[in-house]
Each structure stands twice: as C-alpha cells, then as structure tokens.
Amino acid sequence: VKERRTRQLEAIYEAVRTAVDHPSADEVYARVRQQLPSVSLGTVYRNLQKLSAQGRVRVLHLKERVARYDALVHEHDHFVCERCDAVADVARPAGQPTECPALAQSGYAVHAQTLTFYGVCPRCQRAAPLSERRDNAGLTGVERVAP
Amino acid sequence: VKERRTRQLEAIYEAVRTAVDHPSADEVYARVRQQLPSVSLGTVYRNLQKLSAQGRVRVLHLKERVARYDALVHEHDHFVCERCDAVADVARPAGQPTECPALAQSGYAVHAQTLTFYGVCPRCQRAAPLSERRDNAGLTGVERVAP
C-alpha cells in the first residue's frame, strides 16, 4: 500500500496551492487541463480526496452545493459574499475561543471548528449599492483579508 | 401573488418544527408521509425553500452534501459528530463577537455568521472509545446542548 507520486496528483495540488479563489473541483479541472490536457474529472476528484485525507488541502462546504478547496490548511475562517459568491480568507479573530465551554462540560470532544461570515464584499457594495440582488456575472473577484 | 396555506406546507413545517435531529429533505419527506401519504418529494423541496425564504426554517450546509433543516431560527451554532453525523444545537458562546473587526475594517459588510464545531459526541465516545472510526449504523441519536 504505497502511494505514488503521479504527474496528475502534483498538478492538481499545484492548481489548488496557487489558486487564490477557493476553486471547486470543476475549476481545478479546468486549470489542470491547461498543463495536462488529458486529465479526467474523475482523477481530479480522486486526487482532491487524497490530498484532503493527507491534510494537504481543506474542503469547504459553504452555502452552495459544491465543495470548494483551499490549500491554506492552517486555522483560519472565511467570508462568503452573498452577491458574487466570492470567498475570502479571514484570520481567526483574536477573541475566538478554541473550545466551547458548554460543549466541553456536556462531554463533547471538539476537534475542529469552522467559522464563516456571510455578507457583501466591498466590490459588490460599490457595484450595486442600491439594488436588492445582482447577478454574479463578471463579479467573481476575490480579495484576501489579513492572511 | 398571494400565498396559500396548504395542508402540505403546514405538515412540512410541523415536521421540521417538532424534529430534534436536523432532518434532511428526505427525512422530512418520510415523516410527512406518515400524516399525508400522497405528498411528493418535489413538494417537500419546494415548501422547504419557501419556509426558508420566509425565515421560518434555517438551512444548514454542514460537512455533508445534503442540506439539513432547523426550525430554530434564532442565533445559535452547531456541533457535528464525526462518527455518527448527529447534529446538536449549541448556544452561541458568550465571548463570541458579532462582528469581525478585520472584515469591517476592510469594507466587508457582515450580515450573518455560522460557527460549527466538529468532534465526537458523548454517546460515540462511550460506544467506541478506542477504535479509530466506527460505522454510524445505530448511532444516530441526538442531544441538545443548552438551548
């Protein structure tokens, strides 16, 4: 049971590592195809799972159906824009407790926590400050906050 | 454009309101069928969406692919057991800040936040304290923490 270092695995990891926008599996697939045109979507999924099991990428289940992938595996949180669906990394707030006293007291063992903020990113506030909700076409930019 | 009060909508809301285990759409469907055997899964999805838009239920996207529904719409957080996938409600920790200073400073408008803890629930700790990972069959119980 020895793991092999294949071209595909490395290309997929590189695609996630160099991405700044928390790509979905489909987006990773599109990017890897530019370097390795014969790669298949199934292989992308299989390797993303492997990388996740190895702790080299983090899987994010935000409010959408699709899983997004993040190569920043240290403790940090996320902001999701409700208008353009962009995802930004957020340094964990200083006061944020690592444990939840109520849970610990009730016998729950906590291994991890995820904190996600939802709202409107600066770009979308500028783009459509008055309208109720805008289509996200062309507004897929991402910024990184205090990494 | 007037909304009607149908038997189906009320039965679906009741199923979620009286549930203690954050059911998925399929589970809501199974429960509503006991009262209203002719209901369809499509209707369950349509009404869960409607209830969510009305703010009467909250949709949870935890680490699974399936959406789960919660009739407790006040601010609270969740604990997910990594062994049995049970979900428990958790009162928001006292120190938890409503705003994230780093985000506010960068011009992000935050409307909501979700905080989820992952770990092992007391029942699973008792059931298999030594094994690495157990099948979740028969361990679907849920407890509620400090509601």
Add this chain to the structure above:
DNA sequence: CTTTCTGCAAACTCTTTGCACTCGT
C-alpha cells in the same frame, strides 16, 4: 513485473423543474 493510478463512461445522490391537474380563496 507488480501494483497503483488513470481515463472513460456509466451510475449515483441530491435537488430542481415542466406539465397537467387539484384545491384554496
């Protein structure tokens, strides 16, 4: 050479949708 991994396509899971019919108002 052996074993893991790949590409392909089909299967699977969860959710949405079009249509004719039903039921609230």
Add this chain to the structure above:
DNA sequence: ACGAGTGCAAAGAGTTTGCAGAAAG
C-alpha cells in the same frame, strides 16, 4: 373561476465508481 400549489416523472448538477489499460516503482 382564477391561479397558486401539487404529484409525477424527467432533467440537472455534483460526485463516485467499475473496469481495462497505462505508468510508477
């Protein structure tokens, strides 16, 4: 009677999987 809502079934999106052949060690 009008039109929002329903049941059904088919379509859709995202993900997983079985298998024969390719390639890493």
